[in-house]
Amino acid sequence: MIFLKITDLKKEEIKNLLRSSSALKEKRKKKKTHHKLDDTNIGLFFETPSTRTRISFSVGISELGGNSIFMDQNQLQLARGEGLKDTGRVLSKYLDAVAIRALDHQKIKELAKNSKIPIINAMTKKYHPCQALADLQTIQEYKKDLKNLKFGWIGDGNNVCHSNILANSLMNIKTSVATPKGYEPDEEIIQKAKELGGELKISNEPKEVAKDADVLYTDVWFSTGEKENKSKIKDFSGFKITNELVEIAENDVIIMHCMPIKGREIERELVDSQHSVIYEQAENRLHTEKALLIKLLEK
Template sequence: MKNILSDFDLSGQEIEDLLGLATKIKAAPASFKDSLKNKILGMVFQKPSTRTKASFEAAIYQLGGHAIFLDSTNSQISRGESLAETAKILSGYTNGIAARVYYQADLEDMAMASKVPIINALTDKYHTCQILSDLLTIKEKKGKLAELKLVYFGDAGNNVAHSLIISCSKVGIDVTIACPQNEKYQPSKDILVKAKRDVLGKIEITENWNAAAKDADILYTDTWVSMGMEKEKNERINDLMDYQINSKTLEKAKADCIVMHCLPAYTGYEISETVLKGPKSVVYEQAENKMHMQKAVLYQLMKD
């Protein structure tokens, strides 16, 4: 496993192996406290981050390593140095690089230039580590992955929806996307076609949120207004309001369903405050599990 640039880089078995490793590390952190001693993680973040940044930094420190953090304000990226050049230089100082960049193509250029593994910490197309940690949460809460039904509501043309479709279907979770017919809210057709070549679970797309929610084990949503879409806010809210996860959605799902959101959440829009803070919500477990999964990813890629 040289890089994790997208969910397509991982087989279903490799995902299961990472989940097993994350579970092991979470259960006995002291056994791994020096497993990456003196290893250095480079972090190149073009976009703001709270959970992803903090979880990667905490993960490498707790495994005995260190982090070097670069963003667009504290590096020569702000003066036009390319991400590929940055990765090439940084790879001479580090044992791995986690990159949160605007475009998937830039991440792939970084991988071509780097001598060390590159990890997707978010791009426009994929949010791979987020979904790996989400799968850890699902397995903890449900005791299994195969034959569960996950329903994603809202804007499905984003990185979270794409990664859910790919990774969940590889481990046997049936994924239903409930979103408007408007193409900008639909998953990428190219990603869908590619994802369907390697699936254990079903992948379905519908505009009928009511039918989609029926018998769901997992309800998932994400912000409707991602960074850079602020001018579209009113239009998006109007288009997507029917897809809010609220008490009506819960009534259709299974009684023991869980509710997930990668955060930050904007209550009153994609999810009601009552549901976000209610007993079915596992959003804070999701957030914590990012650190445990980042540990597994870093250990797997940087231990040698």
């Protein structure tokens, strides 16, 4: 099985995975060992810098009894022109799974096509499905029932936005997205959300999205691999989570951010406010990734 996008899982599979993740979280709190993946070797292939994804996968693999092997593209023969076809076939001989972080989503698809082991998307410019799983667990922890919640995204229609739109559509969460003009989510994602029966609204007005929201979510304005520029900063003026927007949301609104936090996209005081679940959200990367690895690899 591969996990390249959140829709590679069905709704019931996500529900089961979230239950497993919650159980793993409780076991960790009680310091109970849970070596579900003894004697497995899992490759971590990262083209770009990472804090949460790399460390959460490394720790999760260790806690499950497995071994993680970190691979930098510059240390592999890919840097000297070896193709993904040969790389995928060879890695399949050594490893039990690979989590790969690459800018080009096509590269992950090509590796998966030529591998006989599970391939996990640890982030591309198009999708960030592991983040979406952690987000669902976090929302469920604070809101209990996911169905018909109002989820408001303010900022760039990027990879995390894409994965949340699709995850929310699968789980019957109502999604509203506010981006500056020209930065909307990809049309392909919007159409897929409709196919899944998702309730999705796209606008250019943050206040429309924030009104009565149960969840307010934002991300950095410049994604991994993107150079900062004054033009985009100007375009995004006003597209940040502020106290003013929180006041028109539900009283118990939760604020989410996948991190890193740059400060432009959210007022800093809100990061540490009673509404923020940002650090719990980051922790849940560990638990959902462990649950995912067990699903993909447990014999």
